[in-house]
Amino acid sequence: MHSLGGVKEALKAELVADYKTADIKEQDKLILAYAEKITKEPASTTKEDIKNLLENGFSNEAIHDIAQVASYFNYVNRMADALGIELEG
Numbered sequence: 001m002h003s004l005g006g007v008k009e010a011l012k013a014e015l016v017a018d019y020k021t022a023d024i025k026e027q028d029k030l031i032l033a034y035a036e037k038i039t040k041e042p043a044s045t046t047k048e049d050i051k052n053l054l055e056n057g058f059s060n061e062a063i064h065d066i067a068q069v070a071s072y073f074n075y076v077n078r079m080a081d082a083l084g085i086e087l088e089g
Helices: 002-021 026-040 047-055 060-083
Strands: none
Touching: 002 026, 026 047, 026 060, 047 060
């Protein structure tokens, strides 16, 4: 069991360093790229972003879920920052 924790910590470190080079599935990288775009440049998302996800096997429902989750976490973090609340780590 201990080694599994080490694997999780190693993957976490890879993801934090750069998800683009982390040892994860390409579909997971697409999810993270879309979530990153929603987070950093939401107004720059285009129909091409959606088309790319659809062409890579994501359903409209899955794309909606990705956008909802990313947007929700952005909202919660911005509210916490605006109110000076420290979120639990």
